[in-house]
Amino acid sequence: MRTNKVLALxxxxxxxxxxxxxxKKAPTVLLDYYFNNEWQHPAGRDSVRFHYTWEDPAxxxxxxxxxxxxxxxxxxxxxxxxxxxxxxxxxxxYIIADPDIENENPHPHYLAPADVQVIVAWVKAGGVxxxxxxxxxNAEFEHFNLLAEAFGIHFNEDCVNHVVGQDREPGTIHxxxxxxxxxxxxxxxxxxxxxxxxxxxxxxxxxxxGATLAATARLxxxxxxxxxxxxIYNEYIDNHILPAPxxxxxxxxxxxxxxxxxxx
Numbered sequence: 001m002r003t004n005k006v007l008a009l010x011x012x013x014x015x016x017x018x019x020x021x022x023x024k025k026a027p028t029v030l031l032d033y034y035f036n037n038e039w040q041h042p043a044g045r046d047s048v049r050f051h052y053t054w055e056d057p058a059x060x061x062x063x064x065x066x067x068x069x070x071x072x073x074x075x076x077x078x079x080x081x082x083x084x085x086x087x088x089x090x091x092x093x094y095i096i097a098d099p100d101i102e103n104e105n106p107h108p109h110y111l112a113p114a115d116v117q118v119i120v121a122w123v124k125a126g127g128v129x130x131x132x133x134x135x136x137x138n139a140e141f142e143h144f145n146l147l148a149e150a151f152g153i154h155f156n157e158d159c160v161n162h163v164v165g166q167d168r169e170p171g172t173i174h175x176x177x178x179x180x181x182x183x184x185x186x187x188x189x190x191x192x193x194x195x196x197x198x199x200x201x202x203x204x205x206x207x208x209x210g211a212t213l214a215a216t217a218r219l220x221x222x223x224x225x226x227x228x229x230x231x232i233y234n235e236y237i238d239n240h241i242l243p244a245p246x247x248x249x250x251x252x253x254x255x256x257x258x259x260x261x262x263x264x
Contacts, residue, residue: 036100099111110142133226154196171190
């Protein structure tokens, strides 16, 4: 009888250990819904949150990006409140994309110094932060830069890689074979992007026609990836609109893999 009890206890401990290992293998990617908080108001129907959200299946959403994260073992979550040590503590990756301006939300939540303090502390402790801006007229810059500048990154209030009509050439980016993030020579598409100005500890990650479009910055145990556009939303993550030579799906897959590799 004692042998059976010992065996049962061992099996229980084994189950707990396997469960703990399983949890470690499922990092959470947390998408901000507080600084980016846009809603549609269809006539006769309930208001619907949209634009760079996991749930938005239209061209404006991040649903296809969410599928790539899930395919690489991530759990998806969203944050409808201001960041705190508690709610960020549950995340491995935290994404802030396109903070609101007043024509997107009449009462925008601007990043405040207290938010910056919380997020910087989380990064120093090992968090992986993703900052996605947008071009002039479609993004909030002043308060977003309070956070970005804590890592040596400044979003310029401009618009590079400007695309007019169906001429895709100005939005074309070629990555080198030894690229530390994308790993291979890819033809990516990124249109109407805010360029970046960098200082230590930030380093360029994507440079195109002399403009820095993306950057990384290490701080403490964590890292930041910043880019001047939410470039892999549903409209441009695959080839249902983009011509076949563009490889944004492969680029997004490699980028998510790189983010996962940064998780402590």
